[in-house]
Amino acid sequence: MAEEYEYESLGSNTSMAANAIAGALAGIAEHGVMFPVDSIKTRMQVLSTHPAPYLQASLFRTMSHITMTEGTLSLWRGIQSVVLGAGPAHALYFATYEKAKEMFGGGGGGDGGWGELVGAASAGACATIASDALMNPFDVIKQRMQLPTTTPSNILRTFTTIYQTEGLRAFYISYPTTLTMTIPFQSIQFATYEFFRDKLNPGKGYDPTTHVLAGAMAGATAAAITTPLDTIKTLLQTRGTSTDPRIRQVNGLWQAATMIVDRYGWRGLVRGLKPRVLANMPSTAISWSVYEYFKWCMATEQATTL
Template identity: 45%
Template sequence: MAEDEYETLPTHSIPVHLAAGALAGAVEHCVMFPFDSVKTRMQSLCPCPETKCPTPVHSLMSIVKREGWMRPLRGMNAVAVGSMPAHALYFTVYDKMKEFLTGNTVGHGNSLSYAASGVFATLIHDAVMNPAEVVKQRMQMAFSPYGSSLECVRCIYRREGLGAFYRSYTTQLAMNVPFQAVHFTCYEFWQQILNPEHKYDPKSHLIAGGLAGGLAAALTTPMDCVKTVLNTQQTAETVEGSAAGGRRILVAAAYQYRGVSDAIRTIYTQRGVGGFVCGLQARVIFQMPATALAWSVYELFKFVLSFEGGHSA
């Protein structure tokens, strides 16, 4: 099939968008997951050795050396389960809203429509994804007391109630709304530069996705720091944690914040202005390839599934 047939393919099928989006979500969150673990530890106010490492790579090696090769992957199953339905809806809603707002036209004049579509998609995505983010970040913490993601879910619900899974929801939205507005606008901008005919072009999807994800991640790191602090707070009690070599230690977990403003004040008090850019390098290192791969996978499977759907029809 020639690449110039891509524009005439039945790419507006909702099942195609859902399937391609689910696969893209799993790839985006899982491929670079170890650096996401590094970012979480650097942003959390809980003490851990990784905050003193000079680079994200050093932090990752520190985790592996002290806690084993599999430790940076803890919580990945939770985010994989959450990201598939979340991203299936996310990409589908974005494409349908973009199609509606732009009249299915392309060009730089549609930047506001791209941003609005991204914001609307984010509202739905975060409602599904926020609980998985909470579980993931609790599992990523140094000396996390949870043996599995399911155990983490049960413990959070029993000790803190259902509200704990959405404690950071407003912060997540405050971060992701500008993130996705920048992300989608930047992606469509680079698509217009690199791929003005909007054909299926793997190289342009990869480059545009990486540039868009990296810029959006850098600009929204301060709110990501606040979200991490809210997600990783614990009930005021003593819990057990596992250290390297099977030793059991006790960690005092009395991190409770009354809301976003309290978390912001605490970050500033403990770390100063620099506390709001903790994990920036790790976040960009995670987000650039993750977003590039997500767009590449999404466009690839949208292309393949649409092609197969056209034949089966």
């Protein structure tokens, strides 16, 4: 039982750096594996004056059109920005989560009741505020590179173009909306993950199957609930590429939401729901599995040195 206790309480027994390393590795693995599905989701959510018919169809029809007209590698465009940003952002994310969870009493030492779930949700919100501030510019660059283009680009060129044509504000215009989306997303994800992990594995020991299943259920639940806000965020982050003056002048969450509803009705707010859920189920499962694995490895190494 001592070994399980050390693993589960890693957040309070190890340094911030150890949690950050585990989080960085988890973040890169999470975003890298499911990046093509994320690219399809972005295409389906982008607001256009004359949307391509295939964007209104299924996920697989959208994917087929992109690969046939632009090549398979186009689905990976922008991944460099994710790799550069995801490592530091997730390092900050998980390190903040562990410390905040300890402070809010969600450290997993109790019976898995409402107090622990609220603590985990609150810790998830704190982690999100910190990590999104770092990740938001990288996400803007990523989504711009995911859009169809006839001119190959790279991170530096995309950054320079956005900065010169739209200014520094373009990298953070979606930040309030991002927080409005990701705080409930991460709170739901963390609370759901902790709930299912405790139900599937009451002993709280390291169990890869539990982490995969709990992570997948947490990711799917959080993704489905917050899709409308993600659609709004995509509009704000890609507005600079539109030729429609009204789209280019969108300034915030409510204005973006109103425009989407005007163009597509209320169903427009859930554009990209299927690929978003499909991407988040395995990516969240991967993220938690990698994170818990490295926590276990570090806890095991720590135990052998005592």
